[in-house]
Amino acid sequence: MGKVEKGPAVTMREGKKVTIPTSLHSLALGVPLLTVSNFSEWYEDVQFTLGVLDLDMTLLEDKPVDITEDSTAKQVVLFESWKRANRLSLMFMKMTIENNIKTSLPQTINALEYLKAVEDRFRFADKSFSSTIMAKLTIIKYDGNRGVQDHILNMANKAVKFKTLGMEVDETFLVQFILNSLPSQFDAFKIHYK
Template sequence: MSTNGYNPMMFISSILSLNGSNYNVWREKLEIALALSDNDLALISLCPTKLVDLVREANKTDATFATRQRDHAKVRIKYDLDRAKWDSSNRKCLMVIKGFIEDPIQGSILECTTATEYLKKVESQFTSSSKAFASTLIKKLVNEKYSDGGIRDHILMMSNTASKLKPMDLGLKDEFLIHLVFASLPKEYETFVINYILQPDKWDNEKLIAMCVQEEERLKSSHGDSINHVKENKKKNFNNKNAKPQGKP
């Protein structure tokens, strides 16, 4: 059966197998695949509440009770349909989740009746590793320094690193990321950074990249690509020091 012209298995097969070191990517791929294959109902909604059996009150007439019975029957039909859909989704979610967890990890997780409960137990096993991963990413962002290679790629790399914090509820605001990027730039960009701080406007990531690339081109034009120039001078000086004087062995 296809969903919106696509084969659901196409999405399911894209899920990575959980191996202990890729929890965040695995969880993201899992949720995307289940959503695109229209099987995530049990993950995004609670199980329908079971209906209480209808009881006839002593002071109600036959006509009144008959009306309540008809209304209750309609609600029962809707509940049965909703519960059947939810149960089907829950069963499929559990099958998919377990099917993409390596055996040693799956064997350590207790059985659950719902997919959400099972995912919580999986998550609990990787909380500490997630914290360690988050700490590593934050340290990388704080200590990152730009030297060369293109400032566009540098900013995209930092943005990509920051995006990995979002699944752990540690996503950074754009303004904070911009200041981290500025902190990573060399002294040549000092005036450029100060000008940004003094102006009232705030940039998004696209504006940041555009303005930094523009500033990089300006610096290259005004200083003759100073970074490369310094490297070339160092290389020449090194070669000159090691060069043998003419006429000497």
């Protein structure tokens, strides 16, 4: 894929220089690696990070017209800014995707097309993953291997994961799922809670 730009990066936005004082690589380490089960989280983090870096131009704007001899200075700056943002956005996304997934994606030189290809591939996976999480949430039982607090936090984390997929578990349902997951030795607690 080539070397990633490191050190202060400079981009042009509306004719003004904008300095990005960090490397793409260090920021990519903060984005979860895209796997089969975390598309929604990855998608949100990628869009946020590219926005903070002021590289989301290619995700928000169509490619400007190619530069010709008749292009104005403003058109040249816009084209060069878009081209740079596109190249860096594409590299950033590829750095945050597992290799086995990368190889199954179409090769494109347009960051927005690449992001849409990833989204199309994972739209179905997210839906099937959400049903798996819901099934786990409804059938999980406290096994006594760890503390009750850890068990409850584990269930709450599953509900939060469900929310990142664009769906939400009502708090009263979550409480009911948790109470149902506890064995009979917690009946006094269940009665007191109700």
